[in-house]
Amino acid sequence: MFPDVIDTRPLRRAVDNGLNWVVRNWGTELEAAASPLLRLLNAIEQLLLATPWWLIIAILVGVAWLATRRWQLPLVVFLSMIFLGVMDLWRDAMVTTALMIAATLTAIVISIPIGVWMSRSTRVRQIVTPVLDLMQTMPSFVYLIPTVMIFGPGRIPALIATIVYASPPLMRLTDLGLRNVDPAVMEASQAFGATPTQKLFGVQIPLALPTILAGVNQTTMMALAMVVIASMIGAGGLGYQVLQGIGRLEVSRGLFAGLGIVALAIIFDRITQAYGKRLQARIGISEAR
Amino acid sequence: MQAKLSVKNVFKIFGDKTDEALSRLEQGESKEQIFEATGATVGVRDANFDVDEGEIFVVMGLSGSGKSTLVRMLNGLIPPTSGEVLIDGEDIADCKKDVLRRIRREKVAMVFQHFALFPHWTVAENAAYGLKVKGVPAAERRERAIAALEKVGLGSRADSLPSELSGGMQQRVGLARGLATDPQILLMDEPFGALDPLIRREMQDELVVLQKELKKTIVFITHDLNEALLLGDRIAIMQDGRFVQVGTAQEIVSAPADDYVAAFVADIDRGRVFTAEDVSNAAEAVTLGEASAEDAMRAMEDLNRHALYVVDGANRVAGVVTYQDLAAATLDNGAPNPILEDVMLTEYPTVDADVQLYDLYGAASAGLPIAVTDDKDRLVGVVEPEAVFAQLSGENGEQDAVPPPSVEDEKIKEGAHV
Incomplete structure (x- = not known):
């Protein structure tokens, strides 16, 4: 085996003590700082639970129709939602959707500005990229431990873990999308006297939107993938059903809740992708010429 | 009068060691030597020119000659390394960002x-983008954009997407976008270079027509000498970042400054460069009612011509008499002085002064001298058919230089590049 070069115990102890110190001295402040996140999550959850099931189905089917103008996707959405209702998974599905929406919204608010910043400065990009690599490859349990220690088990650490896990693709794709906008078009914008803000919001972001939307799609999918792990620390929802299925060796419970997650994934994936394609079609043809 | 746009001692060097590169340039080192020594690329060196209001100034050069860099320095998209770019006397090479933006907008x-x-x-x-950037309200914006689109013949496509239009139409939109803000100066960076030849010709002709109405100050970049000669009031030929010759189309074709220019000129279409004015002689004529046939014949002998125009008292063209006819008439009548009116031909070729030689072929082949007239039908010059053919074949110039092989190579590269 690799020879013992140093004694790692003091190092580990230092990390542990450091975290304990943060929890003791800053726990309350950090929890207060994260409370808007909790409020956002609760508000979305309450809204979804208070809305009648048929209205939610109608809205989602309507959105699917607007995104594709065909009957296939609305039908798939309709059947998936009916499945959730029939299998007695509606409430859990709403809780999971609320977590996903809250995580995605927060990720958008954080990631798009960082993506914009990365696209404008190579230096920022060089610093942020390895951090994103770390966020994506580090097993999520690793950062669950400190977040749970700081915030206690519950929805805040679940939400934070989901955001950490789901943000990187959006940052990367925002950066990529903005960098790939035709420089000739940007130059034209500048030649007509546009300010940097007019250039960014009038030309660059709209043209990067299909790529940014692909990032949003990735983020929603990754947020959904996180629900089982998040349920271990108190997020509830479909993930909790899966967890119970494992705990009780109840295959059916785990299977149906798992299919419920798949149903949600299909709905949100297909809808966001369809919007991306519409945008791409509008912008893309002329670029191909 | 102050020039609309004035460029003074402008240099552009890309790279880090610009100071060193500048001093090496002053010592007369070449672009390649400087690149090897400093890693800096010379884009433009010592550009000096003025463009007057309403003039089309064409910069012609091959790819890599620095012409695109030059045009981008005129609106500050690329800041010059040194020198001044004056628009109405205001130096845009050295001004605040908001001043630069204002100039670009206005x-x-x-x-x-x-x-x-x-x-x-x-x-x-x-088309409305420039107005949007300026903060013009939406309704006015659309109205002015559509007016600009109508100027370029695209009024009916206002609500199409650019991807639905052909290349030529897309560039009309580009032109309309440029015109919508009613700028005084229009910078055109190879605007027709990406179009196929037929559409390009059409657009060139339309630009000429449009410019007669608009009278913008235009800086036009091209790699096509025929295009340069057709459009330019004055033309600058650029090579390796510097101007090798600046002049009118006629000056450049009839007196190329060096072998490089001569090589280009060798295969241009001379018929489109020169106009009737360039080959016409003085408006020698005899006046109806004053001059006798004898006077006319003597004048022809003196001028060494075989035909002469006859004008009325107001210098309007009445007809043309040939020596041959006069001589025949004199013999027939036996009388010494036939009346000019009886002998002169009233069918004669006539053109405006600005007609291209290309359009004189037909008239010249009739064998009679061509009357050059002004808009009131007054005689302003006479073109001998021989002069047309001589100018077309380049015989009265000195430009039969053989193109050096290096230039040919560059042309091939340019062709592959497009």
């Missing part, structure tokens, strides 16, 4: 080689 618009339209907006929204 005075200088640009048309791009690859159109650079905004693909997510309709044609009208594209």
Whole structure:
């Protein structure tokens, strides 16, 4: 085996003590700082639970129709939602959707500005990229431990873990999308006297939107993938059903809740992708010429 | 009068060691030597020119000659390394960002080689972009954008997307976008370079027509000498970042400054460069009612011509008499002085002074001298058919230089590049 070069115990102890110190001295402040996140999550959850099931189905089917103008996707959405209702998974599905929406919204608010910043400065990009690599490859349990220690088990650490896990693709794709906008078009914008803000919001972001939307799609999918792990620390929802299925060796419970997650994934994936394609079609043809 | 646009001692060097590169340039080192020594690329060196209001100034050069860099320094898209770029006396090479933006919004618009339209907006929204940036309200914006589109013949496509239009139409949108803000100066960076030849010709002709109405100050970049000669009031030929010759089309074709220019000139279409004015002689004529046939014949002998125009008292062309006819008439009548009116031909070729030689072939082949007239039908010059053919074949110039092989190579590269 690799020879013992140093004694790692003091190092580990230092990390542990450091975290304990943060929890003791800053726990309350950090929890207060994260409370808007909790409020956002609760508000979305309450809204979804208070809305009648048929209205939610109608809205989602309507959105699917607007995104594709065909009957296939609305039908798939309709059947998936009916499945959730029939299998007695509606409430859990709403809780999971609320977590996903809250995580995605927060990720958008954080990631798009960082993506914009990365696209404008190579230096920022060089610093942020390895951090994103770390966020994506580090097993999520690793950062669950400190977040749970700081915030206690519950929805805040679940939400934070989901955001950490789901943000990187959006940052990367925002950066990529903005960098790939035709420089000739940007130059034209500048030649007509546009300010940097007019250039960014009038030309660059709209043209990067299909790529940014692909990032949003990735983020929603990754947020959904996180629900089982998040349920271990108190997020509830479909993930909790899966967890119970494992705990009780109840295959059916785990299977149906798992299919419920798949149903949600299909709905949100297909809808966001369809919007991306519409945008791409509008912008893309002329670029191909 | 102050020039609309004035460029003074402008240099552009890309790279880090610009100071060293500048001093090496002063010592007369070449672009390649400087690149090897410093890693800096010389884009433009010592450009000096003025463009007057309403003039089309064409900069012609091959790819890599620095012409695109030069045009981008005229609206500050690329800042010059040194020198001054004055627009109405205001130096845009050295001014604050908001001043530069104001000049771009108010005075200088640009048309791009690859159109650079905004693909997510309709044609009208594209044309309105300059106005949007200036903060013009939406309704007025659309109205003015559509007016600009109508000027370029695209009024009916206002609500199409650029992707639905052909290349030629897309560039019309690019032109309309440039015109919508009613700028005084239009920078055109190889605007027709990406179009196929037929459409290119059409656009060139339309630009000439449009310019008669608009009278913008235009800086036009091209790699096509025929295009330069057709459009330019004055033309600058650029090579390796510097101007090798600046002059009118006629000056450049009839007296190329060096072998490089001569090589270009060798295969241009001379018929489109020169006009009737360039080959016409003085408006020698005899006046009806004053001159006798004898006077006319003597004048022809003196001038060494075989035909002479006859004008009335107001210098309007009445007809043409040939020596042959006069001589025959004199013999027939036996009388010494036939009346000019009886002998003169009233069918004669006539053209305006600015007609291209290309359009004189037909008239010249009739064998009679061609009357050059002004808009009131007054005689201003006479073109001998021989002069037309001599000018077309380049015989009265000295430009039969053999193109050096290096230039040919560069042309091939340019062709592959497009």
